[in-house]
Ligand SMILES: NC(=O)C1=CN([C@@H]2O[C@H](COP(=O)(O)OP(=O)(O)OC[C@H]3O[C@@H](n4cnc5c(N)ncnc54)[C@H](OP(=O)(O)O)[C@@H]3O)[C@@H](O)[C@H]2O)C=CC1
């Protein structure tokens with residue numbers, strides 16, 4: 001892939017996951033800088049990945065071809081104001097990974113910039129990320145291609161044609177690792193109550209989850225429903241467990257939870 005100088009403004013959970021995925025995938029660490037207020041030049045991120053670390057957003061953005069805005073949505077205005085005032089952003093590609101901050105809001109904060117919104121998720125850390133991408137019509141094919149390749153180097157991608165699609169990606173993938181972690185936590189807890197040591201309880205759950213996910217990935221010709229049916233013997237144990245899930249409205253709960261994530265992203269877009 002093409003290599004450009006990238007600065008991450010904000011070096012928290014999500015930025016670190018992308019940086020780790022990029023460096024482990026062979027992106028030159030020397031071309032990557034990460035900033036945060038508490039960052040020292042010899043931070044653990046520097047030692048671990050060999051990237052540049054700084055607490056100077058403005059200077060680090062000046063030196064970059066690509067600026068990745070990776071602070072919390074609530075910090076975005078405070079972070080963007082000095083960039084707008086002190087950095088010539090016109091020739092740069094700006095990538096935002098923030099939930100709830102729209103292209104229109106970025107135009108208010110930064111002026112007319114080349115900005116692509118990305119909605120990644122934390123499995124990017126291990127090269128198994130899922131990112132949704134939205135580019136306004138004026139973005140060049142070169143910048144689209146670079147962004148696609150960048151995120152493909154840490155997982156799978158899909159483009160959305162409308163900006164509102166980013167909020168749907170949040171519901172389906174950005175927030176989704178937490179849904180599966182919650183489910184796995186509940187299973188691990190119950191396995192411990194059944195008498196397994198915590199380590200064994202975790203092993204049972206993680207291997208079942210990994211195996212199920214791999215079955216889905218490796219059998220694209222089969223509906224997920226078919227894979228479920230293959231486990232479910234008539235009159236057997238799985239049928240009983242699934243009956244309880246259904247009685248408690250699992251599908252409706254999942255749908256409501258995903259809608260709640262979208263509603264929150266919409267609210268943030270109006271308030272930030
Ligand atoms: N976590 C996730 O799974 C996902 C997150 N996102 C998006 O990613 C963004 C970051 O989220 P996440 O990584 O979870 O958040 P974190 O709180 O883990 O990271 C935020 C980072 O921003 C830094 N920061 C705070 N203020 C400044 C500043 N003025 N200048 C530069 N850096 C600053 C923080 O530094 P310090 O620690 O020193 O305060 C920290 O490194 C959010 O916008 C979120 O919507 C998107 C998809 C998934």
Ligand SMILES: O=C(O)[C@@H]1CCC=N1
Nearest residue numbers: 098099170174175176
């Ligand atoms: O919880 C959040 O708001 C962010 C966006 C998607 C995942 N984490």
